[in-house]
Amino acid sequence: MKKTVCVLLALALMIAMTACVGGTSANTSSPSMTSAAASSETASSSSAAASASSSGTASSSAASSSASASDKVYHIGICQLVQHVALDAATKGFKEALIAKLGEDKVVFDEQNAQGDSATCATICNQFVADNDDLILANATPALQAAASATSTIPIIGTSITDYATALNLKDFSGTTGTNISGTSDLAPLNDQASMLEELFPDAKTVGILFCSAEPNSYYQASVIEGILEGDGLSCSEYTFTDSNDVSSVTTTACAESDVLYIPTDNTAASNTEVIKNIAVPAGIPIICGEEGICSGCGVATLSINYYDIGYAAGEMAYDVLVNGTDISTMAIQFAPKVTKEYNADICKTLNITVPSDYTAIAAN
Amino acid sequence: MIQYFASLNFMTLIKVLPGDIAQGLIWGILALGVFITYKILDFADLTVDGSFATGGAVTVMLVLSGVPTPIALLAAVLAGCLAGLVTALLHTMLGIPGILASILTQIALFSINLNIMGKANQAVSVDQYRLVLSSRFNAQAILSGAIFVVLIIAALYWYFGTEQGCAIRATGCTPSMAKAQGININTMKILALSLSNGLVALSGGLTAQYQGFSDINMGRGAIVIGLAAVIIGDVLFTALLKKRQNFAVRLGFVVIGSILYYIVIGIVLWLKMPTNDMKLFTAIIVAIFLAVPYLKERSRSSFSRAGRNGGTQNA
Amino acid sequence: MLDLTNVCKTFNAGTVNEKHALNNVQLHLEDGDFVTVIGSNGAGKSTLLNAVAGTWPVDSGSIQIDGQNVTGLPDYQRASLLGRVFQDPMIGTASNMMIEENLALAARRGKRRGLRWQIAPDEREQFHARLTELGLGLEDRMSVKVGLLSGGQRQALTLLMATLRRPKLLLLDEHTAALDPTTAAKVLELSDRIIAENRLTALMVTHNMKDAIKHGNRLIMMNDGKIILDISGEEKKQLTKADLLQKFAEVSGNTLENDRVLLS
Numbered sequence: 001m002k003k004t005v006c007v008l009l010a011l012a013l014m015i016a017m018t019a020c021v022g023g024t025s026a027n028t029s030s031p032s033m034t035s036a037a038a039s040s041e042t043a044s045s046s047s048a049a050a051s052a053s054s055s056g057t058a059s060s061s062a063a064s065s066s067a068s069a070s071d072k073v074y075h076i077g078i079c080q081l082v083q084h085v086a087l088d089a090a091t092k093g094f095k096e097a098l099i100a101k102l103g104e105d106k107v108v109f110d111e112q113n114a115q116g117d118s119a120t121c122a123t124i125c126n127q128f129v130a131d132n133d134d135l136i137l138a139n140a141t142p143a144l145q146a147a148a149s150a151t152s153t154i155p156i157i158g159t160s161i162t163d164y165a166t167a168l169n170l171k172d173f174s175g176t177t178g179t180n181i182s183g184t185s186d187l188a189p190l191n192d193q194a195s196m197l198e199e200l201f202p203d204a205k206t207v208g209i210l211f212c213s214a215e216p217n218s219y220y221q222a223s224v225i226e227g228i229l230e231g232d233g234l235s236c237s238e239y240t241f242t243d244s245n246d247v248s249s250v251t252t253t254a255c256a257e258s259d260v261l262y263i264p265t266d267n268t269a270a271s272n273t274e275v276i277k278n279i280a281v282p283a284g285i286p287i288i289c290g291e292e293g294i295c296s297g298c299g300v301a302t303l304s305i306n307y308y309d310i311g312y313a314a315g316e317m318a319y320d321v322l323v324n325g326t327d328i329s330t331m332a333i334q335f336a337p338k339v340t341k342e343y344n345a346d347i348c349k350t351l352n353i354t355v356p357s358d359y360t361a362i363a364a365n
Numbered sequence: 366m367i368q369y370f371a372s373l374n375f376m377t378l379i380k381v382l383p384g385d386i387a388q389g390l391i392w393g394i395l396a397l398g399v400f401i402t403y404k405i406l407d408f409a410d411l412t413v414d415g416s417f418a419t420g421g422a423v424t425v426m427l428v429l430s431g432v433p434t435p436i437a438l439l440a441a442v443l444a445g446c447l448a449g450l451v452t453a454l455l456h457t458m459l460g461i462p463g464i465l466a467s468i469l470t471q472i473a474l475f476s477i478n479l480n481i482m483g484k485a486n487q488a489v490s491v492d493q494y495r496l497v498l499s500s501r502f503n504a505q506a507i508l509s510g511a512i513f514v515v516l517i518i519a520a521l522y523w524y525f526g527t528e529q530g531c532a533i534r535a536t537g538c539t540p541s542m543a544k545a546q547g548i549n550i551n552t553m554k555i556l557a558l559s560l561s562n563g564l565v566a567l568s569g570g571l572t573a574q575y576q577g578f579s580d581i582n583m584g585r586g587a588i589v590i591g592l593a594a595v596i597i598g599d600v601l602f603t604a605l606l607k608k609r610q611n612f613a614v615r616l617g618f619v620v621i622g623s624i625l626y627y628i629v630i631g632i633v634l635w636l637k638m639p640t641n642d643m644k645l646f647t648a649i650i651v652a653i654f655l656a657v658p659y660l661k662e663r664s665r666s667s668f669s670r671a672g673r674n675g676g677t678q679n680a
Numbered sequence: 681m682l683d684l685t686n687v688c689k690t691f692n693a694g695t696v697n698e699k700h701a702l703n704n705v706q707l708h709l710e711d712g713d714f715v716t717v718i719g720s721n722g723a724g725k726s727t728l729l730n731a732v733a734g735t736w737p738v739d740s741g742s743i744q745i746d747g748q749n750v751t752g753l754p755d756y757q758r759a760s761l762l763g764r765v766f767q768d769p770m771i772g773t774a775s776n777m778m779i780e781e782n783l784a785l786a787a788r789r790g791k792r793r794g795l796r797w798q799i800a801p802d803e804r805e806q807f808h809a810r811l812t813e814l815g816l817g818l819e820d821r822m823s824v825k826v827g828l829l830s831g832g833q834r835q836a837l838t839l840l841m842a843t844l845r846r847p848k849l850l851l852l853d854e855h856t857a858a859l860d861p862t863t864a865a866k867v868l869e870l871s872d873r874i875i876a877e878n879r880l881t882a883l884m885v886t887h888n889m890k891d892a893i894k895h896g897n898r899l900i901m902m903n904d905g906k907i908i909l910d911i912s913g914e915e916k917k918q919l920t921k922a923d924l925l926q927k928f929a930e931v932s933g934n935t936l937e938n939d940r941v942l943l944s
Contacts, residue, residue: 083641112634115644118583119388122500122576123627126384127634131377142580145488149577150384150500152492169429169488179492213479214581216486242475528784528793531777535785538774541766545733546841547759547789 074098074107074135074322077128079147081140082116084267085293086186090159090311094137097315102323114143121146129154135318138183141167141216148181155321155328158183159314160307162217162265164333175332182317182331184310186265188290188339190221193262193303194228196341197288200301200355201260206235208258210251210276210287212268213240221264221290247272248279255283263299265290273297277347286351292342296362300353301343305336313337378635383503385631389624390510391498391571392590396598396623397517397616398564399591404599405525406537406557411467413591414584415474416448416562420569421579422481425489428574434497438570445566448474449558457551478581485581489574496574506575513571514620517564522613524560533557565591590626593651598622604658626651681881682709682849687731687741689905701727702738703905709849709883714875716892717885718924719902725885726767728902729853732883734758746848760790763842763880765835765855772838775827779818779837782826783807786841810840814870832863836870843874850875852884856891868895889921901928 076098080087091111098107110131114120125146128136136156138144144158144167158164162185165173176182197207207229211218226236239254241247247268254261261280263269269276270293277298280287289299292306313334320326342362343355395417402410420441427437448470455466479485491499498506524530535543536553543550565587573579598618606614633646684707691699701724709715717725731738732745734755742751745761766772773782784799784807804822811819814836818829826834835855842850852871856864872895875882886892892899899916901909901924909927911919 110637113641113643116582117586118578118580119572119576120630120643123384123388123630124634126388126500126503127377127381127631130380130384131374141486142578145486145578146500146576148488149491149575152501166484167486167488169490169493214485216484219484524795526798527795528788528798529795531781531785531798532793534777535774538776539771541771542774542838543785544756545759545762545764545766545772546785547756547791548785548793549756 072106074102075131075133076107076109076135076137076318077125077131077133078109078111078137079121079124079128079139079143080111080113081118081121081143082267083113084270086265086267086270086291086307087139087160089307090186090314091137091139093308093311093313094157094159094315094318095311097312098318101316101319118142118146122150125150135322137314137318144168144181144183148179152180154180155318156181156183157314157318157321157328159311160186162187163220166216166220176330177333178329180328182321182328182333184314184317184334184336186217186291186305186307186310187221187335188265188303188305189335190225191228192339193288193290194225194232196301196303197229197260197262198232198234200288200353201286204234204259206237206258206260208237208239208254208261210239210241210254210261210263210269211266213242215266215268218264218266218269225262225264241268244268244272247275251276251279255280255285258285261285261287263287263289263294266294270294270297273299281347281350284351286347286353292362295342295344298347299344300347300351301341301355301359304340304342306338306340309338310334310336373636378632381631381635382628383507384500385627386624387498387500387503387506387510387575388572389627390507390514390620391568391575392627393510393514393568393594393620393623394517394571395565395568395587396591396594396619397514397521398561398568399588400595400616400619401521401557401561401564403592403595404537405534406554406561408537408554408558409464409467410449410452410558410561411464411588412448412452412470412474412558412562413565413588414586415471415478416445416565417569417572417584417587418478418579418581419444419448419474419481420566421573421583422478422487422569422581423566424570425487425573425579426481426483428489428494428496429487434495434574438497438567441566441570442563445569446559446563448566449560449562450555452562453551453555453558457554475581482579482581486578487580488578490577491574498571498575499577500575510571513567518613518616518620521616525612529556590623594623594626595619596622597625597651597654600655600658601625604661625654629654681711681713681746682707682732682883683742683744684708684728684732685742685744687743688739689727689731689736690739700905702731705741705905705907707900707907709881711881712879713898714880714882714896715884715898715900716896717883717900717902718887718889718892723902724905725902726853727905729851729883729885732849733762733764733851761848763847763850765838765842765850765852767854767857769831769834769838769858773826773834773841776825778823778825779811779829780804780807780822782837782841783810783844786844789845810844814840830863832859832867835859835863835867839867839870839874843878843880846878846880848881850880850882852882854885854887857887871895889924893919893921893924903928 078091080091095109110128110133112124114124121143125136129151133154136147136154138147138156138158140160144156144161147156148168158181161167161183164170164177164185168177168181170177209222209226211222222238229236237257239250241250273294274297280298286300287298289295289302292302292304295302317331317334321328341359343359345361348355395413399413402408423441423444424437427440428434452467452470455461455469456463461469489496491501498509500506525534532543532548533553533556535546536548536550540550569584572583598621601622602615602618629650630647633643633650638646684705687702687705689702691701705728717728719725730736732743734750734753738751742749744750750758780799784803787803807822808819811822816833816836818833818837826837829837856867859867868891884896897916898912900907
């Protein structure tokens with residue numbers, strides 16, 4: 001008896017604690033939550049009934065939900081792998097796109113973060129499936145894989161994923177997965193990035209490619225760009241670090257052996273730009289980066305895609321699936337809508353690099 | 366606040382339980398491996414962070430190249446045994462202190478796992494391959510997981526009742542007595558570490574199939590989860606079954622500890638806590654769990670109570 | 681039964697703490713000898729026992745047990761020939777395991793441990809009988825975990841385990857030092873009985889001069905890593921404590937200054 005009282009008291013204490021901090025909870029995107037809560041009960045049970053009676057394909061459940069589109073509240077589960085500037089921007093873009101299209105009171109987000117733990121992705125996706133969410137946003141590769149494993153019926157929109165074929169181990173990939181998965185990719189055209197490197201540094205002979213060995217997206221970009229650069233006559237070497245702890249020693253080696261460095265859209269590098277800058281800039285080695293965040297930290301120039309933009313595009317794709325009833329298995333993976341040539345003014349000045357006029361300076365913030 | 370409570374759907378919690386139980390069962394196998402080294406051999410084995418991922422890597426790469434899944438899992442077990450063997454040899458042959466030897470193996474396994482997979486992450490889809498279990502079908506996953514767990518507990522119960530198993534137990538409990546009885550404690554350590562890491566690798570292989578991918582970092586923090594499960598199971602076991610100390614039941618509680626840990630994570634997710642604080646709340650709930658039996662005992666008999674009963678008068 | 685020839689062991693060689701623990705020790709034990717070993721602290725008594733048991737390798741010299749040269753064998757490989765009772769009651773038995781499991785382990789000393797069940801069906805009866813002989817009531821508690829027993833009970837159990845399979849040589853390393861006088865007397869009496877019944881060869885280290893004189897058929901006194909006195913037979917039976925002290929003074933040139941030895 002005492003044991004149960006203790007446990008209940010502890011639970012009550014915990015809930016009281018969270019109520020104090022709960023003001024910043026991710027669920028405040030829809031302010032009129034009482035009505036949302038009430039209608040979500042009926043909406044989820046009706047969609048549950050609808051999908052239970054349907055043959056289980058995504059299109060038919062989308063069709064049944066479009067029948068009551070005017071008063072339906074959509075439940076979207078967001079599984080983000082880790083806190084990270086780029087991933088956060090993509091999630092933000094996704095949410096804002098849906099809120100803009102559906103209206104704030106018609107969509108409820110269940111935003112979860114796996115804290116970098118791939119096993120937790122599986123737990124989170126199980127939660128979404130149990131909740132019978134209308135759609136799942138998978139932000140980063142392990143999240144996509146966990147979602148794909150957890151359900152074949154709930155539509156899954158991925159984002160911040162470089163290559164869907166690698167992530168899902170698909171052979172003969174032609175742009176559509178043919179299953180309940182689609183989404184946007186954060187791949188900036190690598191041959192354009194290679195051209196940028198050659199345009200800015202025509203005298204460079206050796207290129208060092210710096211990335212984290214634990215990130216499959218980085219590995220993919222590194223191999224592709226290596227092929228392109230070597231085809232153009234440059235010699236490339238890979239310099240990999242396992243995690244934040246050996247960034248500094250690997251960067252030092254890379255700077256000693258290369259004329260110019262390239263960093264793909266690597267999450268670990270993005271968290272360690274200060275360290276990289278403090279080694280590369282004094283050594284006089286310029287860095288071409290795969291995305292704006294890394295460039296503003298330690299790079300010279302980048303062909304930037306905007307993570308907010310691809311998140312927003314993912315949100316538009318989600319709207320298409322949910323409201324217009326488009327069959328997700330026929331939707332091709334979308335890439336960043338626009339790429340911008342950008343440069344980091346401070347570092348360029350320090351290294352005495354002049355950039356052509358079609359480059360925009362990265363706004364300091 | 367009221368809106369918050371109104372938004373929590375209790376039925377969702379019930380529906381999410383099968384997934385949590387399935388994950389708890391699979392990680393329970395890892396907890397059994399940790400139990401062998403931590404409780405029986407009294408050895409802090411950090412190799413598990415590496416051998417867990419090794420199990421996942423070996424299983425996925427073999428399944429992708431067409432090997433039947435059960436054989437792939439067997440290969441994963443052997444790979445895990447090898448990892449344990451390396452740690453044991455570093456400790457017994459080269460005299461490196463146990464915990465350091467296990468850390469060295471864990472570090473080495475990072476590179477080895479990367480080489481096995483060829484890259485940091487490899488997907489294995491339940492749509493393309495015949496997997497033993499998958500998060501797509503939680504009910505079957507629970508059944509498969511339960512079968513594995515029951516078979517393993519039965520095997521361990523039998524093994525630790527044999528002459529060899531008892532020799533391992535003696536080595537972990539009192540090495541001097543074991544040596545005096547003619548037991549080669551180095552051999553016993555090798556056996557125990559291999560067995561333990563074999564189980565951990567099996568758990569890794571099953572997890573990779575369940576979640577649909579194997580990842581180079583999937584083992585990070587595995588030792589913490591394993592120890593948490595062992596300790597939760599132990600605390601519950603002593604609290605509920607004071608007198609009857611059956612070894613098989615004890616092992617069963619280790620797996621129950623793992624399931625409870627995952628249910629706790631499920632509850633934390635269900636409560637829709639601020640996403641940054643998920644690990645904090647998991648730790649708080651587990652701490653409360655572990656403190657309850659101790660506090661219950663304290664409420665019965667403590668210094669403050671004795672002081673009150675004994676009065677405050679000095680002589 | 682036991683032959684030590686020119687055995688030397690130095691600890692911390694070449695440093696400030698260098699200690700010549702065993703200095704060319706020569707010792708010969710006949711079958712059935714029950715030898716008590718006394719000496720002041722640092723004399724080398726426990727070192728002698730550890731050398732015989734094989735805890736570490738000796739620097740030079742040879743050790744033969746029943747004609748077998750064991751100098752190159754580590755402790756667990758010599759275990760089939762030896763029975764050992766330690767000074768610390770806690771380390772002679774496995775506290776997490778039951779009495780019968782400990783006895784089962786001891787019954788397999790020196791044998792290959794395979795995958796058979798730890799206790800054969802008839803072994804339990806044998807254990808019961810042997811435990812009854814101890815006279816401590818342990819035979820009714822065979823499924824009790826050893827950790828719950830008292831120090832004296834654990835030492836008695838360790839003694840039984842050491843002699844369950846008849847050892848060529850029984851090593852008793854101050855095995856009553858950690859017990860209270862009554863229990864110590866009981867354990868000593870047990871030791872005597874078991875050694876006599878099984879006609880064992882035994883080497884017993886003790887700090888207690890009275891015990892050293894009373895038990896055994898031979899007495900050895902050590903000092904500075906050497907054996908300085910070796911008395912047996914009638915002469916030993918007539919010994920008194922004063923005699924010993926005087927003999928010590930004659931041989932070593934110092935008086936035996938050690939409270940523990942003198943006051944016991």
